[in-house]
Amino acid sequence: MFLPISAEGISEFDYILVTGDAYVDHPSFGAAIIGRVVQSLGYTIGIIAQPDWKNVGSFKSLGKPRYAFLVTGGNIDSMVAHYTAAKKKRSDDAYSPGGAAGLRPDRATIVYANKIREAYKDAFVIIGGIEASLRRLSHYDYWDNKVRRSILLDSGADLLVYGMGEHQITEITDCLKSGKYEDLKSIDGICYNSKTEPDIPCAITLPAYGDVQKDKALYGESFMVQYDNSDPFTAKTLIEPYENCFVVQNPPSKPINTPLFDKIYALPYMKNYHPIYETMGGVPAIEEIKFSLISSRGCFGSCNFCALSFHQGKIVQGRSHISIIREAESFKWDPDFKGYIHDVGGPTANFRLPACKKQLKKGACVDKKCLFPKPCKNLDISHTDYLSLLRKLRDIPGVKKVFIRSGIRYDYLIYDKNKEFLRELCKYHISGQLKVAPEHISDKVLGKMGKPGRKVYEKFSGKYYQLNKEYGLSQYLVPYLMSSHPGSDLESAVELAEYLRDINFTPEQVQDFYPTPGTLSTCMYYTEMDPRTKEELYVPKSSREKAMQRALIQYKNPKNYELVKEALLKAGRADLIGFGKNCLIRPRQNAEPKKAVVYRKKAKKTIRNIHKKH
Secondary structure (H helix, E strand, C coil): CCCCCCCCCCCCCCEEEEECCCCEECCCCHHHHHHHHHHHCCCCEEEEECCCCCCHHHHHCCCCCCCEEEEECCCCCHHHHHECCCCCECCCCCCCHHHCCCCCCCCHHHHHHHHHHHHCCCCCEEEEHHHHHCCCCCEEECCCCEEECCHHHHHCCCEEECCCCHHHHHHHHHHHHHCCHHHHHHCCCEEEEECCCCCCCCCEECCCHHHHCCCHHHHHHHHHHHHHCCCCCCCCCEEEECCCCEEEECCCCCCCCHHHHHHHHCCCCCCEECHHHHHHCCCCCHHHHCCEEECEECCCCCCCCCCHHHHCCCCCEECCHHHHHHHHHHHHHCCCCCCEECEEECCCCCCCCCCCCCHHHHCCCCCCCCCCCCCCCCCCCCCHHHHHHHHHHHCCCCCCEECCCCCCCHHHHHHCCCCHHHHHHHHHCCCCEEEEEEECCCHHHHHHHCCCCHHHHHHHHHHHHHHHHHCCCCCEEEEEEEECCCCCCHHHHHHHHHHHHHHCCCCCCCEECCCCCCCHHHHHHHHCEECCCCEECCCCCCHHHHHHHHHHHCCCCHHHHHHHHHHHHHCCCHHHECCCCCCCECCCCCCCCHHHHHHHHHHHHHHHHHHHHC
16 A cells, blocks of 8 residues: 555654655655655655645645654755756656646755745754755755755755655654653654754864855865765765754664665555556556566765765665565566566665675775775676576566666676676676766866776777677767766867767767766866865856757767867867868858748749749
8 A cells, every 4th residue: 555645544644755856655765765765664654745835735735744854855955856957947847747747846955844834833844865965064056056955944944854764764763652852862864953053973064154145265165074974884974054954964874784685665655656656647657667676775875976985974875685576476466567677776775785895894995086096996796696686587477688787887797807797797687778878078077076987988899899890799889978067178078079970870869967966076067176176177167158068078979060060160260160071060152141041932932923924
């Protein structure tokens, strides 16, 4: 059964969960996990999905809970859900019924929490999810183009849970049941508001919000303290002063172990959207995840533009083979299952275990990364466990094909001296094309992204095509590319265009860098410097230059001609405009203005009509 969405038969819920997504009872949705965990602890919990934020009555539909409202903006930040990197309104929302846009407000977590306060002044409100997690302290907000204060203050919530949340919600329910509200402040993975600065041993006091709001360099310093204190084994308590209060961030919660991971994913999820959405066209987000398997969480790749390490952490946690196989075997009872498992992975598909044994006892290194700029000598590079899992899944009766569609770290893969996984990846787990994310080809830009250099990608692509040729397979690589990342100038963008020319590839889609909260790259974008070194950076910010960098990646598209020409001339690369084999575009001689072309066509049509009449 689904968790209740109405108060029928229940006089008072223990907890009420308010979410910006449609109600999908699947463990790929954070709201579903928290809802089921709370239920497994013996509490009643109701769901208010996508309430009408303009009507306070929507927040009263289930009454006031005995203990607390739990509030999340949804699976992704509501501002990202609503706007493109160009700040244009999106026309759809995969997490809403029928894919309809506009069913949640901007800054949903803040709006929902404030509406709950309007409905019940004395209600206990806890915010969580990705939106709260990445905005837990002062943060640069791309949409307002300013540093905003902690979302805890703007929402007026009593408590903020950051990270994945299972440990925290278990401890929170214990404290609230026993009435020990003061004990909430000792839980890892939470933030709270204090009227006075708490005396906590070894705590770090950050620069005051009012100061970082005015000083970009100081903001960069504050961000780096937050960034360096995001590991559960080494992080200190952080205290951020505001005009009338202090926001306190406790160290992150410890990673879940495999038995708990298995237990959480074995809870009685319905693995589908609620039936109320059937007549509305369902919820599009279910399509790719319904027959996919989550095998891990966390990522030690630490790309600078990704917030995963700030939310899920750098320590990879994996489910057991038995747990994953049981879930896969349950697919055959679903009439929609056709024998195809769409994905087996997580944030990074081929990360199944911690980067090294040290991480489980001492945490991830603060001063270096596992894969960048070169793999750490302590990194355990092996696909043995993942390969074993995939083989077991392929052998399940009724399973025709097991695909891998979540991201593959090609650098980790190519560093593995045992090429068995790459061979079986090509043979069994690709449906014609493999999507990978080199992101760029300029080593200068890749260095700011935290991605491996060009030669690593070329080594991987060479081996990939060699194996496919060996097996007689026509399978291709589809590289994801990003334009306008901090450090990327027109010279770098031209270098990428030349590379695409040389490999004869034109990407269908290009992603502009999107400055979202919680990433190192976003800090670079705002401050125009690398906060680690204080080195000044070139940051493309004008919409015109962003358009030029994006157009260069798709230089073959006739619609991009004028932008590509402008970019090449501005970059001093007129040599790439011509008829030679290395040129990106050809010159247009005697090009008429658009209006002149229109008038000429109309004149010709008029003359033809006159001749027809006579």
